Amino acid sequence: MAIDGNKIVHAVMEGSRIRESKGIIPLFGVYLSLFSVQYYNRLSFEFEKKLGKTRKTEAQALLIQAAQECGYATFQGIRNSWEWDEIVTPMIDQREDQIEGFTAVAVAFGWGDLEVKELIPEQKLVIRVSDSYEAGGYLQRYGRAASGKCYMLRGVAGAFMDLIYGEQYPDGCFTFAADEPLCRAKGDPHCEFIAAKSPH
Amino acid sequence: MKLFDWKSELARKGHRVVLSGQPITMHCHHYNINLQKTLEDTLGKEGIQLLYDSVEYANYRDFRSLLAQYTQIKTLKSKLEMASILYQNSGFGVLRFHEVGPQGGNIFSPSSHHVTGWLAKHGRRNTPGCHFARGWIAGALEAIFHFELGHYAVNEQQCKMMRDEECLYKVTAG
Numbered sequence: 001m002a003i004d005g006n007k008i009v010h011a012v013m014e015g016s017r018i019r020e021s022k023g024i025i026p027l028f029g030v031y032l033s034l035f036s037v038q039y040y041n042r043l044s045f046e047f048e049k050k051l052g053k054t055r056k057t058e059a060q061a062l063l064i065q066a067a068q069e070c071g072y073a074t075f076q077g078i079r080n081s082w083e084w085d086e087i088v089t090p091m092i093d094q095r096e097d098q099i100e101g102f103t104a105v106a107v108a109f110g111w112g113d114l115e116v117k118e119l120i121p122e123q124k125l126v127i128r129v130s131d132s133y134e135a136g137g138y139l140q141r142y143g144r145a146a147s148g149k150c151y152m153l154r155g156v157a158g159a160f161m162d163l164i165y166g167e168q169y170p171d172g173c174f175t176f177a178a179d180e181p182l183c184r185a186k187g188d189p190h191c192e193f194i195a196a197k198s199p200h
Numbered sequence: 201m202k203l204f205d206w207k208s209e210l211a212r213k214g215h216r217v218v219l220s221g222q223p224i225t226m227h228c229h230h231y232n233i234n235l236q237k238t239l240e241d242t243l244g245k246e247g248i249q250l251l252y253d254s255v256e257y258a259n260y261r262d263f264r265s266l267l268a269q270y271t272q273i274k275t276l277k278s279k280l281e282m283a284s285i286l287y288q289n290s291g292f293g294v295l296r297f298h299e300v301g302p303q304g305g306n307i308f309s310p311s312s313h314h315v316t317g318w319l320a321k322h323g324r325r326n327t328p329g330c331h332f333a334r335g336w337i338a339g340a341l342e343a344i345f346h347f348e349l350g351h352y353a354v355n356e357q358q359c360k361m362m363r364d365e366e367c368l369y370k371v372t373a374g
Contacts, residue, residue: 009212016226017207022311023288030228033291033313034210037223039258043235046250050243066238070231077228109226110217131215133225152231 003091005104011087012108028084028105029077037110041137044151060151065174067155072162072173075102079163095164096121102160103127111153117192122165125178125195127157132191135184148180150191157193174198206289219290220269222262229317236314236331237322248331255335256342256349263343276301276344283340292336302345304352304371307337312367315360328359330367337369350374 015027016034025032044063051059078084079098088101096119103114112133118126129135134150148154157178166172178195182188209220217224239247266286267273273282280297287295293312299305314332318325334354342351353374358364 013212017210023291023293024311024313024316025291030230031291031313031316032226032228033232034219034224034226035290036258036262037225038261039254040225040227042254042257043251046254047239050246050250062238062242066234067231070234073230074228107215111225113215133223
């Protein structure tokens with residue numbers, strides 16, 4: 001059975017409307033929050049700016065690392081949640097299908113219109129996004145970029161592969177690393193993330 | 201009076217998620233806390249200020265837009281109630297405004313997304329750590345009282361990340 005992304009998006013939207021008295025949103029095994037994309041963009045891009053040209057690579061690496069660690073823990077929580085068991089597990093025929101499930105959850109979270117373009121088991125994942133909030137936010141605030149700006153999605157693409165093909169959780173994080181050869185922030189028609197085995 | 205229908209405010213426009221028409225995204229405590237730790241570890245006080253300023257800026261814009269849409273909300277009491285509802289329904293926890301006016305005031309928080317997330321990931325802190333909440337409060341109050349960004353200073357005098365009973369924020373005109 002193919003993964004029905006709409007069903008997952010619907011479940012997340014319904015779940016994100018459930019509140020408990022402490023103002024915490026427990027959903028898919030994690031605590032969710034809803035906030036402006038402007039906040040996340042400003043935080044990331046001003047952080048990069050503050051570190052300056054000499055530490056640009058370090059800033060990017062830290063932002064990607066923060067996202068990859070997050071993606072690794074978050075989607076591990078998600079795939080072990082009762083919501084996943086109830087909604088997604090019945091649609092999974094092979095372990096690769098989990099990537100489609102993760103992608104649908106990311107779309108539901110408002111991270112962009114993620115689409116899996118290629119998956120070579122154990123080796124390579126290609127995800128395409130036409131409307132990443134990071135690329136759109138960068139263009140809007142700073143104009144055209146010289147390099148890819150979707151640090152969160154880059155980390156998350158690596159984390160998806162870590163969870164499926166890395167060592168058993170929690171030892172598999174950073175087994176894979178993703179590049180972003182195409183990014184809308186630098187004038188490309190869409191953003192593209194390619195995750196492959198990390199050289200480190 | 202029902203302030204606003206939260207469930208109808210949270211909607212999708214294609215693959216985008218919007219709240220009262222403003223683009224938002226959902227993130228969990230892992231990402232929010234990782235970002236905070238990355239900024240604190242790398243930039244120290246400057247990183248904390250960047251986090252505070254970023255929340256203040258975003259919430260100021262969004263809250264002003266919300267107030268402009270809900271013109272029936274006129275009194276200070278109902279505006280503060282709206283701020284509490286917004287905070288709580290965004291999954292950030294509970295805020296209780298106490299004797300808050302244009303000159304500032306005190307705000308208590310018995311429950312928080314960032315406290316829960318920080319304690320789960322890193323345990324107890326020795327310094328107050330709710331920089332997100334401080335910036336959020338500053339932006340909301342500046343929007344409510346029609347001040348410019350940066351008008352208020354919000355300091356955290358008790359913090360649950362340090363195992364205090366609740367978080368206490370003191371707001372003063374900067």
